[in-house]
Amino acid sequence: MPSLNYEQFSTYTEIEKLALFDQGVPLTCFSTEKCKRIFLRDIVEKSPNDFFRKKSLERLALMIFFGESSNYSTAVSVISDIEENDDDFVISSKIKYLFLLNDKLNLNDSNIINQIDKLRFHTKGEVSSQAYYYVGLSALLDANSSDSELDFFEKIGCAKKYFDGASSVIENRIDAEYLLEVCELILVIPSANKADIDKQVSSINKLIFDRRSSYIHSSVSSLEIWIYKATVSMCEVVLSNPSEWLDIKAELNNICYLHYSLVDIELNGMYSSIQEKIGPSFSDNLLKPFYKKSLKQYIAAIKRLCRESPENKKFVNFSSILISSIEQGGDLKKKIDIDILLNFRKSFPLVPIETIKKDVSECSGGSLSEIIKLFGRYSEEYLAPPILSLTGSRVGDEIFDEIVARITGFIPNYSQKKLSEFKVVLSDVIKYSQIAASQKKSGKDFFKYLFDANASEDDLQQSMFAYFQMNSCVSSKYKLEVDEVADGGRVDILYSSDSVVLPIELKKTDVKPSIDNIADSYLSQAQTYCYPNDQLGLFVLLDNSSKGSKLNNPINDIREFFDVYHMEPYYDFGEKAPNYVVSVIIPGNKVLPSKRSTYK
Structure with missing residues (x-):
């Protein structure tokens, strides 16, 4: 029996094509399973109809799952080759089946997870949400490799963040909300508090009902049903x-x-x-x-x-x-200790878990009075309310986490007390940058300079300082135009407390900045301000270059405006205490998005 091929399929009417896929593209249409794989691959790669491409991509994966084929290389290759600019739902299918094949076949391919992770930052919400969901599922599975109870709960907390990201990117992502609530339930189970557990179970019951309601013509994922039964x-x-x-x-x-x-x-x-x-x-x-x-x-x-x-x-x-x-x-x-550690972790999320474990273990016999004393000390030393270091948005928190991870990697023995205050300053700068990125032309007075071709460095300085004074929880610790910071220099804004001194240097440029010219033109001054103080500083650059000649080029993702720099110092003493500068670009001389459209 001759096999159905793509050329024959392309002569079918749309109804005939749909009928074929409604039957699941049966193997009876082909002389071998290889012919079926080639047929499905050709549709994915050649068809102009994204619905049939999506269906073919799914069938390629399902051939592996349901034993129609033991040759998975074609499926993995075709799915991996889907481009980032493809149809939203085709990419979403790519994410789902690439993840499931990687897990099902025990490929342990970090490149596959990295592909999915990268798509969290896709411009299309449907794709971004799908990537968040499956990175969250990956974190949930990673809890399986935990070497301790505490590590298990840490990984569940990580999965929770990704599911939260998936549900916040688009509406009606009930599957992500559902697993988010499951993670919340897992995190309260160790306390054995009936009221907390009943509250979470009630919330999950409502979501599973909504989930069923949204699947009128199909069934809820069997995995979600099993997780529901397991958690209950x-x-x-x-x-x-x-x-x-x-x-x-x-x-x-x-x-x-x-x-x-x-x-x-x-x-x-x-x-x-x-x-x-x-x-x-x-x-x-x-x-x-x-x-x-x-x-x-x-x-x-x-x-x-x-x-x-x-x-x-x-x-x-x-x-x-x-x-x-x-x-x-x-x-x-x-x-x-697990219960205590989890509660300390929840109350002081910015304190490294190793520090918490060490301090709790030193409490004599785990007595209540010693634990209370430790909690009080943490409240004083680590600026107790965790909200001090939150940026107020999912994207801001990602920027924050990435920079902090890099800093702690560069300076692993840095004082936790100093780092806690640096995090507060960093979060203030990130929040300011996000507001600047989304600010309207008719916005508050201290942001109007963003649309001014003649804006100055002083405009940035006054605006940022005013924002800190009005919105920061540590506003009194910011000082303007402080002299004699290093070698007689004057820093634009200085954060100063009993524990740490952090310079914030500001500049304006009329030339489009790049990674190289930031380092060559500005970083030496910013890093010099660090050396008499506490190793860390910040540099903020207002890019006032003309955007008018590049109207077809959209502005970069805000994550790309943040970086961590270190320049080799004058003396070669082995850099036992290297200085690092977090740099930030704030796009000024803005062009309204409507001006970037070139249609007639």
Whole structure:
């Protein structure tokens, strides 16, 4: 039987083409599965109809998932080759199936995850949201490799941020909201607080109802249904009260049932490998710590019940898990420390977790009075309210996180107290830059200079300082035009406290800046202001170059306006304390977006 090829397909009417895909492009149309792969590849690469390209891309992936083909190279290659300027929904399908194939086939290809991660910054919301969702799912799966309970919760918190990003980019992203709430639930489970857990379960119940309602003509993802059942089962286990049990055998059998509803593998196809990772991860980091803490008193009864019912293999296996969890080396203090660490992490998110672990471990015996003293010290030393370092937007937080990660990588032993204050200054500068990027021509008086071809460095200085005075929570620590900062120089704005001194140098240019000319023309002065002080400084450049001759070129993504610089100093002493400058470009001499349209 001759195989259907792309040339024949292109002669079909749209209704005939649609009917073929409604049947799932059956293998009966082809003499071999290779012919089918080639046919689907040709549609993806040649068809002008994005709907059929998307459907073909999906079928290529599903051939691997459902055993029609064991040759995955064509599918991975074709999906990877989808360009960033392709149709939104084709790219969204690329993200989904590239992720699932990477996981299903255990490719462990960092290039695939990097491809998806890069698409978080796509200009189209549908694509960006999809990338956020699957990077979040990747973080959720990464919790499987945690080497401690604390590391597990850190990774769940990371996944939560990505799901939050996915749901905030576009509306009605219920699947992302759903997994966001699941992450929230996981983070409150260790507290065993019934009110908090019930609140989260109620929120998830509402979302799963909305999720079903939005799938009138198709089913909800089996993975999401399983995660729903698994999390509810975990809550039932954690909220049980073993100290009040009357029928120990019945209660243990119930927990056994709930345990296996979490870890038993029931999903097939594209989600089975994901469940194989998530189930044991949840069990190890959420259920087993509960067993160890709450069932220790029943260890003798568990062993007796196990001996009395050797034919009940599932209960015998479950009993061995309980016994292993309860008798595992260590004591209850580890669990108490996890709860304390999680609460410190939540209250002081900018303090490195290693610092928290060290300080908590030094509290004598974990006594309440010592923990309270530590909390009070953190409140004073780390500017307690975490809102001090929030930028107020998802994009701003990404810029913030990326710069802080680079700084801590460059200066790993930098004082945490100084770094905490630097983060506050950095967040103020990021917030100012974001407002400047979105400011209207009729905006507040101290932003009007952004549309002025004759704007000066002084305009930037007065505007930024006024913003700090009006909006910063540490406004009194900013000083204007401070002399004798370094070698008799005068810095434009200086942040000064008992712990740290941070210079902010400002410049204006009429020439389009580049990475090289920023370093060559400005950074030496900005970095010099750092050396008598605390290693870090900031440089803000107002780009007042003419944009009129480049109307067909849109302005870059705001993330590209931030960088971290370091120039080799005059003396070659090994740089035991290198100085770094965070540079920021603020586009001025703005052109209204409508002026960039060239249609007639």
